[in-house]
Amino acid sequence: MRSVSELRLRVSAAGELTPTVRRFVLRDPAGSRLPAYEPGAHVVVSTPAGHRRAYSLVEPGGAQPREYVLCVRRDTDGRGGSVSMHDDVAVGTTLVVSAPANRFPLAPSPRYLFIAGGIGITPIRAMVRRLRAAGRAGVRLLYLTRSAAETPFLEEFAGPEDTVHHSGGRGRLDLWPYLGVPDDDVRIYCCGPPALVRAVRTLTAHWRLSRIHLEEFAAGHRQLSSPFTAVWAPDGRRVGVPAHLSxxxxxxxxxxxxxSSCEAGVCGTCRVAVLDGEVEHADSVLTESERVASMVACVSRARSTELVVGPYQDEELA
Structure with missing residues (x-):
């Protein structure tokens, strides 16, 4: 049975932004306003092929938005979610969509440096548009892509504080000139592939941790850590979890x-109850209160040597 926090939304518009990126506009079929969200939020979409995938909302949002807009890059080497969104979804398609959640919120700051890699522009665009619409100065963007043809929203970012860099013809952008000198008046937001996020994390090691906000759009690439033992509560079965295995x-x-569905820590399908032990959470879907007694099994692990887990019962399901 479907959770009451899920919405049935109709695709009111769809179109290509680049040869690999498609834009979708989702609205309530009855024309009702949708649940509120702020820049940095995402929704989890159930694709027609049965996958559950998290996609950032690319517009600034607000208290009563009329629509959710998301962009999906086709990944033919992925697990099928993006391919289903491209091939199976058209204007008029009804999709089951979660209410928005935000694990990458925009915090107040005198100035900002945004770093987006590829489709990582989606939450960053919402933040930049919100700040610039409010007349904020000191909003700088570094947008890194392979080529102009593969750059969604390219025409929007041609201002004096925007740097759009295409690595296909010029190599990778040297980030050190932008990150070498720490500044407590600047918040850094970075979203992109794991290699970019790792580079920004390394180059900002001398900054205050509270000024750095990072989000990978491929959470499943994290390095697994120490082995532990899981105890499956329903029958007491003891399961060894080696360092290389989730x-x-x-x-x-x-x-x-x-x-399971995404197996990248963003959909919550593989959520299990935690009955005893300490968890190292690595997902991008659970709230802090939800993490008290549950975990996402595809990416999160135990901090303790033993972890007692069992089936998760959603209290919102009737």
Whole structure:
């Protein structure tokens, strides 16, 4: 049965932004206003092929938006979610969509430096548009892509505080001139592929941690850490989870049935209850209160040597 926090929205417009990026506008079929969101928020979409994928909302949002707008890059080497969005979704398609959640919120600051890599522009665009619409100065953007043809919203970012860099013809942009001198008046927001996020994390090691905000759009590429033992509460089964294997994979290897979809920590399908032990959370979907007694098995692990887990029962399901 579907959670009451999910919405059934109709695609009112769809179109190509680049050869690989498609834009979708989602509205309530009855014309009702949608749940509020702020820049940095995402929704989880159930694709026609049955995948659950998280997509950032690319518009600034507000208290009563009429529509949710998201952009999806086709990834033929992925697990099928983006391909389904491109091939199976058209104007008139009805999609099941979660209410917005925000794990990448825009915090107040005198000045900002935004760094976007490829489709990582989606949450960054919402933030930049919100700030500039309010007349804010000191909003600088570094937008890194492979080529002009593969740059969504290219025409929007041609101002004096925008640097759009195409690595295909010029190599990678040297980020050190932008990050070498720490400044407590600047907040840095970076969203992009794991390599870019790792580079920004390394180059800002001398900054105050509170000034750096990072989001990978491929959360499944994290390095797994220490081994631990999982105890499956319903039958007491003890499952060894080695350093190279996720809890989800280890449980399945021992015959424990746990559903999954994205396997990147963004949809929450593989959520399990935590009954005892300490968790190292690495997902991008659970709230802090939800993390008290549950975890996402595809990316999160145990801090303790033993973790007792069991099936998760959604209290919102009737």
């Amino acid at each position: 809890l989800l994979a280890a449980l399945r290897g021992e015959g424990v049935r746990v559903g």
